[in-house]
Structures are given as structure tokens and as C-alpha cells.
Amino acid sequence: MRLIKVSKKSDLYKKAIDIFKETTYGKDVVNIAFSGGRTPKEFFTKLSKEDIDWEKINIFLVDERFVPLDSNNSNYNLLKKNLLDKIDIPEKNIHKIEILKTPLDSKIDYEKRLLKYFKGDIKFDAVYLGIGEDGHTGSIFTMDDIEVLEPTLITESSNHPHKRITLSMETINKAEKKIVIATKEKAEVLENLPKFKCPAFFIDNPIVLMEYEK
Numbered sequence: 001m002r003l004i005k006v007s008k009k010s011d012l013y014k015k016a017i018d019i020f021k022e023t024t025y026g027k028d029v030v031n032i033a034f035s036g037g038r039t040p041k042e043f044f045t046k047l048s049k050e051d052i053d054w055e056k057i058n059i060f061l062v063d064e065r066f067v068p069l070d071s072n073n074s075n076y077n078l079l080k081k082n083l084l085d086k087i088d089i090p091e092k093n094i095h096k097i098e099i100l101k102t103p104l105d106s107k108i109d110y111e112k113r114l115l116k117y118f119k120g121d122i123k124f125d126a127v128y129l130g131i132g133e134d135g136h137t138g139s140i141f142t143m144d145d146i147e148v149l150e151p152t153l154i155t156e157s158s159n160h161p162h163k164r165i166t167l168s169m170e171t172i173n174k175a176e177k178k179i180v181i182a183t184k185e186k187a188e189v190l191e192n193l194p195k196f197k198c199p200a201f202f203i204d205n206p207i208v209l210m211e212y213e214k
């Protein structure tokens with residue numbers, strides 16, 4: 001694990017942007033997956049103001065709640081409002097998790113498109129992750145969820161609303177970079193990860209951007 005500690009929230013997002021830019025250098029096509037939740041909102045807003053060649057960036061979702069895409073609870077909607085609507089990116093570069101008739105339909109559809117796009121081997125250049133107070137990441141909530149070897153899975157948790165479609169830990173871990181953005185409220189969870197071995201503990205070699213309380 002690479003731990004980068006910063007004392008200000010704004011530096012947390014600055015580091016996340018630096019890594020984003022580093023990831024794009026020298027590449028003709030870049031494939032990045034973003035998570036939802038509250039943490040990335042400001043990161044998306046700041047990222048939208050950067051000088052980035054969006055033509056070469058393909059944006060995917062790490063996870064999605066099974067709610068209409070224009071709902072305030074949709075991860076795609078968060079990404080759209082705070083980043084996609086503010087940048088010049090071709091529609092074909094945006095790979096959302098479509099909300100179809102059932103979560104299974106959505107999972108199958110996303111997985112099919114991922115496999116087609118990555119020609120069978122789903123490897124992102126970077127995956128941006130958050131961490132829940134219970135140690136979940138993406139929408140991977142339980143130890144059983146971690147074991148799934150398929151590229152995506154459907155999950156649910158009594159502590160979190162909505163069924164979810166999420167990349168599996170297997171897929172997340174194949175990414176070249178796994179970046180975890182942790183605001184200071186998450187310091188305690190991060191500290192306890194080795195003890196409780198919750199899903200976020202199983203991210204392989206992450207870059208953890210952590211805001212610490214001064």
C-alpha cells in the first residue's frame with residue numbers, strides 16, 4: 001500500500017487529480033472507473049476544471065445503485081452533474097451501468113459491454129474507490145462478495161439502501177492503479193482494516209489518499 005497523507009481536503013482532491021493526469025500521460029486511450037458516494041463530488045467538480053484531453057478518456061462506473069439514472073441516489077447522476085455535464089467528452093466514451101428491468105439484466109448488460117470493450121480481459125488503468133464506515137468499497141459489502149470471480153456482481157446490504165451492481169474485487173484488483181480517497185471521517189476505518197479484514201482490506205496494493213485531522 002502507498003499511503004499519502006494530506007492535512008487539507010483540497011489537497012486530497014489535488015493528489016487525486018495529479019494521479020489522474022499521471023495515468024493519462026503517454027497513453028492514446030485511458031480507461032478509468034469512478035465510484036459514487038459523497039466523497040467524489042468535489043473531486044469531480046475540481047477535475048472538470050482541469051485541462052484534460054477527454055477525447056482519449058473512457059469513463060466507467062465502479063458501482064451503481066439500482067435506481068433511475070436521474071435519481072439523486074444514482075452514482076451516474078452524481079458523475080454527470082459534477083463532471084460529465086461540464087466537460088467536452090464524446091458520448092461513446094461514457095460507459096454507464098444501465099438501469100434495466102431487473103438488477104440481473106443490468107449486471108449482464110454491463111458485464112457484456114465490459115468484456116466486449118476490453119476484449120475479454122477487463123483491466124482499467126485506474127479505479128477510484130471510496131471506503132464506507134463499515135469498510136466496504138465499491139458496493140462490495142461482505143466476505144462472500146469478495147470471493148466472486150465474475151467481473152461484476154449484484155449486492156445488497158441491510159445497512160445501505162438499494163440493490164447494487166458493482167465491479168468485483170477480482171476486476172478491481174486487475175486495475176493498474178487502485179486509488180482510495182479517504183476523508184478524515186474514514187481514518188478510524190482505515191486504521192482498523194487489518195483487524196477487521198473488511199472488503200477494503202482486500203484491495204491489492206492501493207494508493208490511499210488520506211486526509212488527517214491536525
Ligand SMILES: O=C(O)[C@H](O)[C@@H](O)[C@H](O)[C@H](O)COP(=O)(O)O
Nearest residue numbers: 035036037038039130131132138
Ligand atoms: O455507491 C457508493 O456508495 C459507493 O461507490 C461506495 O463504495 C462509496 O465509495 C463509499 O460508501 C464511501 O461513500 P461516501 O463517500 O459517501 O462516504
